[in-house]
Amino acid sequence: MDWGTLQAILGGVNKHSTSIGKIWLTVLFIFRIMILVVAAERVWGDEQQDFVCNTLQPGCRNVCYDHFFPISHIRLWALQLIFVSTPALLVAMHVAYRRHEKKRRFRNGEKIDIEELKNEKIHIRGALWWTYTSSIFFRIIFEAVFMYVFYYMYDGYQMPRLVKCNAWPCPNTVDCFVSRPTEKTTFTIFMLAVSGICIMLNLSELCYLVIKVCMKESRKTT
Amino acid sequence: MNWAGLYTVLSGVNRHSTSIGRIWLSVIFIFRIMVLVVAAESVWGDEKSAFTCNTQQPGCNSVCYDHFFPISHIRLWALQLILVTTPALLVAMHVAYQQHQEKKLLVLTGHADPKHLEEVKKHKMRISGSLWWTYVFSVVFRLLFEAVFMYIFYMLYPGYQMVRLVKCEAYPCPNTVDCFISRPTEKTIFTVFMLVTSSICIILNMAELVYLVVRACARRGQHNSNPSSRKGSFYGHKLSSEYKQNEINQLLTEQDGSLKDMLRRNPGLHEKGDRCSAC
Numbered sequence: 001m002d003w004g005t006l007q008a009i010l011g012g013v014n015k016h017s018t019s020i021g022k023i024w025l026t027v028l029f030i031f032r033i034m035i036l037v038v039a040a041e042r043v044w045g046d047e048q049q050d051f052v053c054n055t056l057q058p059g060c061r062n063v064c065y066d067h068f069f070p071i072s073h074i075r076l077w078a079l080q081l082i083f084v085s086t087p088a089l090l091v092a093m094h095v096a097y098r099r100h101e102k103k104r105r106f107r108n109g110e111k112i113d114i115e116e117l118k119n120e121k122i123h124i125r126g127a128l129w130w131t132y133t134s135s136i137f138f139r140i141i142f143e144a145v146f147m148y149v150f151y152y153m154y155d156g157y158q159m160p161r162l163v164k165c166n167a168w169p170c171p172n173t174v175d176c177f178v179s180r181p182t183e184k185t186t187f188t189i190f191m192l193a194v195s196g197i198c199i200m201l202n203l204s205e206l207c208y209l210v211i212k213v214c215m216k217e218s219r220k221t222t
Numbered sequence: 223m224n225w226a227g228l229y230t231v232l233s234g235v236n237r238h239s240t241s242i243g244r245i246w247l248s249v250i251f252i253f254r255i256m257v258l259v260v261a262a263e264s265v266w267g268d269e270k271s272a273f274t275c276n277t278q279q280p281g282c283n284s285v286c287y288d289h290f291f292p293i294s295h296i297r298l299w300a301l302q303l304i305l306v307t308t309p310a311l312l313v314a315m316h317v318a319y320q321q322h323q324e325k326k327l328l329v330l331t332g333h334a335d336p337k338h339l340e341e342v343k344k345h346k347m348r349i350s351g352s353l354w355w356t357y358v359f360s361v362v363f364r365l366l367f368e369a370v371f372m373y374i375f376y377m378l379y380p381g382y383q384m385v386r387l388v389k390c391e392a393y394p395c396p397n398t399v400d401c402f403i404s405r406p407t408e409k410t411i412f413t414v415f416m417l418v419t420s421s422i423c424i425i426l427n428m429a430e431l432v433y434l435v436v437r438a439c440a441r442r443g444q445h446n447s448n449p450s451s452r453k454g455s456f457y458g459h460k461l462s463s464e465y466k467q468n469e470i471n472q473l474l475t476e477q478d479g480s481l482k483d484m485l486r487r488n489p490g491l492h493e494k495g496d497r498c499s500a501c
Contacts, residue, residue, distance in 0.1 A: 002259055005226060006252070041264075048272060048404060058276040059402030063386055070407040078261045086252060093244070169276070169400065 003033050006085060013088045016095050016122050020205040021136075024198060028085065031194045036077055040187050043180055044074045050179030057169055064165035064176045070153065073184070077191060080146040084198070087135035087142075094131040095122050124209070133209055140202045143195055150192075157192055159184040225255050228307060235310045238317050238347050242430040246423060250307060253419045258299055262412050265405055266296045272404030279394055286390035286401045292378065295409070299416060302371040306423070309360035309367075316356045317347050349434070350441070358434055365427045368420055375417075382417055384409040 007029055014025055047069070053061045099122075124132050150157065159181040166173040178184075229251060236244055273287045324342045328334050349357050375382065384406040391398040403409075 002226070002256070005229060006256065009252075048268060058274050059387070059400060062272060062274055062402040062404050066386060066405055066407050069405075071411050072265075072405075072408060075261045075265060075408065075412075079257070082252060082256060082260075089248060089252075097241075169402075 003037060006082075007033075009092075010085055010088055013092045016091060016124070017088075018124070018205055018208060020201055020208060024201040024205065025088075027194065027198055027201065028081070032077075032191065032198075033081055035187075035190070035194075036074070036081070040077070040191070041074055043183050043187055044072060046179055047072060051176060052179075053165065053170070053174050053176040055170060055174045057171055057174075060165070060167075060170035060174060061176070063167045064163070064170060064174070067165060067167050068163050068176070073150075073154075073188060076146065076150060076153075080142070080195075083142045083146070084139050087138040090135050091128070091132050094128055098122060098128065129209065129213065133206065136202050136206050136209075140199060140206075143199050143202070147192070147195060150188075157185070157188050159188065225259060228304070229255075231314075232307055232310055235314045235317075238313065238349070239310075240349065240430055240433060242426055242433060246426040246430065247310075249419065249423055249426065250303065254299075254416065254423075255303055257412075257415065257419075258296070258303070262299070262416070263296055265408050265412055266294060268404055269294060273401060274404075275390065275395070275399050275401040277395060277399045279396055279399075282390070282392075282395040282399060283401075285392045286388070286395060286399070289390060289392050290388050290401070295375075295379070295413060298371065298375060298378075302367070302420075305367045305371075306364050309363040312360045313353070313357050316353055320347060320353065350438075354434065354438060358431065361427050361431050361434070365424060365431075368424050368427070372417070372420060375413075379413075382410075382413050384413065 010025060010029075014022055017025065048065055051061060051065045053064055055061075122128065159178060161178060161181045163176050163178065164173050165176050232247060232251075236247055239247065269291070270287055273283065275283050275286055277283075321342050325334075325339055328338055328342065347353060384403060386403060386406045388401050388403065389398050390401050
């Protein structure tokens with residue numbers, strides 16, 4: 001069970017999304033998950049081994065690393081991507097439920113073509129519209145929450161070269177040096193930018209859905 | 223055979239589960255197995271190499287690590303996930319057995335054309351009769367396994383928190399030495415996360431159990447108020463070629479709801495001369 005399986009699961013949702021939703025899914029998979037897997041994981045790979053402190057005191061390095069990096073960027077991004085992709089499954093479940101209802105009606109005698117049922121694109125109307133809109137809303141919330149968590153935990157989005165640590169058992173204050181700080185800062189800013197783009201795509205998709213419904217309502221009333 | 227293989231095996235069960243069962247399966251795969259594979263394994267990856275003790279005594283490091291971590295969190299979670307997902311295979315086996323019985327019935331009644339046989343594979347089994355009991359047992363076992371593992375975790379690692387420092391005095395360490403664990407905060411965060419998802423899964427399983435029991439009681443209430451509808455009985459007789467009509471009737475009573483549905487959908491199966499005692 002890895003990112004490939006998640007892609008297979010979410011690929012199914014793609015069929016019932018709006019065009020903006022499809023763009024969002026592509027951005028998610030190519031610019032975030034793929035970058036995480038092929039590049040970012042290598043950059044953070046030696047984060048603890050190459051975290052060097054200016055002391056021979058055993059344990060000081062472990063404690064300082066733990067103090068300054070309570071949870072690694074890579075794990076936070078992995079959790080963020082998992083949480084941000086899962087609301088789409090709500091939509092998939094709702095679509096499956098609708099299909100099931102149609103099949104039940106077919107079984108009870110109504111004439112519906114089974115092949116057409118499998119391939120038909122479900123229109124985002126009624127209860128499905130609410131499910132879809134709530135899923136986008138949750139995506140935005142999760143993105144924002146994780147961006148805030150990053151900001152709060154790492155005092156901004158920049159990786160410092162040097163941290164000064166005086167947690168026990170370090171004697172006095174020791175200098176500890178972070179490995180590859182510039183490369184880490186570059187990738188952090190990149191992931192932040194793509195996260196911002198995803199938030200904007202989600203906001204525009206939300207606006208698009210709301211405007212579409214309002215126009216439909218106004219057409220009905222006139 | 224890896225997590226992806228398990229996913230393939232269990233996706234088949236998905237079709238015959240209740241809606242709560244499907245949600246439970248999604249939570250297991252996305253929030254537990256996937257998080258385990260993509261995140262947790264790398265956090266615990268260097269647990270032994272970065273376990274540092276304040277001594278140069280050879281062997282002290284290994285002994286202390288072994289003393290404080292008899293079995294790693296990652297391995298416990300992997301065992302937990304495997305044991306918790308396997309009761310669903312009981313259901314899969316029972317469904318396969320019922321499908322086999324249906325196919326046999328089709329052959330006996332002379333409707334063994336490929337289209338009908340394909341339909342046996344595709345249609346969703348109703349959770350009634352003996353399948354209901356199998357399903358309920360699988361949910362009960364899931365609950366048991368989850369609870370047992372949560373208890374084991376609590377016993378081995380009191381409080382679910384990973385400490386930064388452990389004091390070790392096992393031989394060959396001279397006196398008491400300080401040993402430092404790598405990434406304790408990140409490990410605590412993931413332990414709490416897995417604990418929360420485990421509890422969510424327990425709640426889902428309990429809800430599914432309640433749903434199944436309530437549904438069965440409601441169905442029984444309907445049957446009692448409508449005496450003309452027959453209830454299926456447990457099939458225990460051996461098939462023999464001499465008692466063809468009896469076999470058909472016995473198979474029909476065992477299949478109960480699912481076969482009734484199939485016969486209703488395909489009226490051509492229901493020939494004039496056949497006695498359909500379950501319809």
